[in-house]
Amino acid sequence: MRRDMRELGGAWxxxxxxxxxxxxxxxxxxxxxxxxxxxxxxxxxxxxIVPYPNVHLTFGGGRGIVNGVSSGHQVKVLTGVDGIFGVAFRPGCFRPFLGAPVSTITDRSIDATEVFPGDLPDPLDVPTVEDYLRRRRPEPDPRAAEVAEIVATIAATGRINRVDALAEYLGIGVRAVQRLFAEYVGIGPKWVIRRYRLREVTERLARGEPVDWAALAAELGYADQAHFTRDFRKMFGESPTHYAARY
Incomplete structure (x- = not known):
């Protein structure tokens, strides 16, 4: 199948x-x-579209949609002249708005009115959307803030490559970490760790750096290049070299 030239070399x-x-x-x-x-x-x-562990609230086409964390890549068809305004919530921090475990909306999209009753913001600009959110702001949840900091630590700390390492860092058991992520993030800690380690790959590609794939796989904690390639393909829907052509 011939590749769309609009996705190559930053043509988008x-x-x-x-x-x-x-x-x-x-x-x-x-x-x-x-x-x-x-x-x-x-x-x-x-x-x-390759996800991060964020819940998104999107406005477009006269609708508001809450998009739970997606466990895999998606493909959206864009056509004509259009656009979207999106709100990316900090990982863990949509739980107070939802009032339920965030895992209940993982891989799902629901109408915004199920979480945010009332009219949609109009016009779609930052002040109007922020007013919309302020009027629906929940009571503070200290646990949500803690979880957001845990995810930020995973993103910033390359040495956390396994769930047991994260559990040791937090001083709690692996099962407790898994329950915490299901409740507040909506997806497991293993997925979150893998996603941020793979982000390092795409950032290098975006900077135009040459990549030694075998060495990079070892650096990211993979047993071999084959395991790295399998994880990358599962997350991004294509091989690392195929994805690299986007840059």
Whole structure:
């Protein structure tokens, strides 16, 4: 199957515009970032989306949707002239809004009104969306903030490559870590660790660095290159070298 040339060598930047406004200080404990994407595709384009452990609230097409953490990559078809305004919640910090384990919406999308009753924000700009969130802000949950910091530590600390290492770092059992992540993050700690270690690969590709795949696999804690490639393909839907062509 011939590959779409619009996804190679960063060509997508000619068709899409991205912005990432910073949340106000009073919402920053809950919101990691806002993201605004607009596109113009005369012909349909298959957009690869590789998830992080964030719950997203998206507005577009007159609808609001809560998107739980996705356990694998997705492909969204973009066509015409359109756009989306998104709210990415800090990992662990959607639990107070949802009022239930975040794992109950993993790999699911639900109407925003199931969590945020009332009218959608209009117009779709940062002040209006922030007012929408403030009026629905829950009581503080110290545990949510703790979990957000745990995920931030995983993201920043390359030496945490296994769940047992994370459990040891936190001073609790592996089962307790797994229960905590199901309740607040919505997906298991093994998935979160793997996702942030693989992020290091894509960041190197984006910087244009040459990659020794076998050495990189060992650096990230994989037994061999085959295990690394299998994990990468499962997360991104394609091999590391195939994905590298996007840059």
């Amino acid at each position: 930047t000619r068709y899409q515009r991205h912005a990432f406004p910073t949340p106000s200080p009073d919402l920053a404990p809950y919101v990691e970032r806002y993201w605004v994407v607009s596109w113009e595709y005369p012909e349909p384009y298959r957009q690869l």
